[in-house]
Amino acid sequence: MLAHLDEHAIAYEETHHAVVTSMLESARLGLSVEGVRCKNLLMQDKKKRRLLLVVAQADRQVDAASLGRGLGCGRLSLCSADLLLDRLGVVPRALSPLALINDKEGSVELVIDESLCDVSRLLFHPLVNTSTIALARDGWGRFLSSIGCEPTYVVVGGI
Incomplete structure (x- = not known):
């Protein structure tokens, strides 16, 4: 992951930390990098035809019912750990x-909450939960372009 960012000249700041298993633990870390923490949920529709990676600010509630209706895929539920590993590694x-x-x-x-549109720096795990990287908004956009990903921006819920 980091090699990909380096290869595409996408600047990032990385910090290592203890294993994080919840958003509450993440909030308590006292990270040395600045940015907005994000929650990330892999969800699927009832018929298991669509997979959605929903990204929102850490303190946002994700309203799965209205999100599913708004995206035209009906009821959404969280995916299993096996599917997460199989599809996204x-x-x-x-x-x-x-x-x-x-x-x-x-x-x-990729479904991104509109509240992240004006954020200058985002914090993400680089495929492990023992490290966090900060990406500037332009670097985030360049990463998505480098993998051919076109996100959908929606309101995912309220605080």
Whole structure:
């Protein structure tokens, strides 16, 4: 992952830390990098035809019912750890949109909460939950372009 960022001249700042298993633990880390922490959820529709990687600010509630309706895919639920590993090559609690680099089939849709549109720096796990990287907004956009990902921006819920 980091080699890909380096290869595409995408600047990032990295910090290593203890294993993080929840957003609450993440908030308590006292990271040496600045940016907005994000929650990342791999979700699927009821018929298991669509996979969505939903990205929102850490303190946002994701309204799965209205999000599913708004995206025209009905009821959404969280994917299993096995599916997460199979499609994106990461284990639970290490998920971030950076894992889309492993989605060779392009089967996962990236859905980003509109509240992140004006954020200057975003914090993500680089495929492991023992490290966090900060990406500037332009670097984030360049990463998505480098993997051919076109996100959908929506309101995912409220605080």
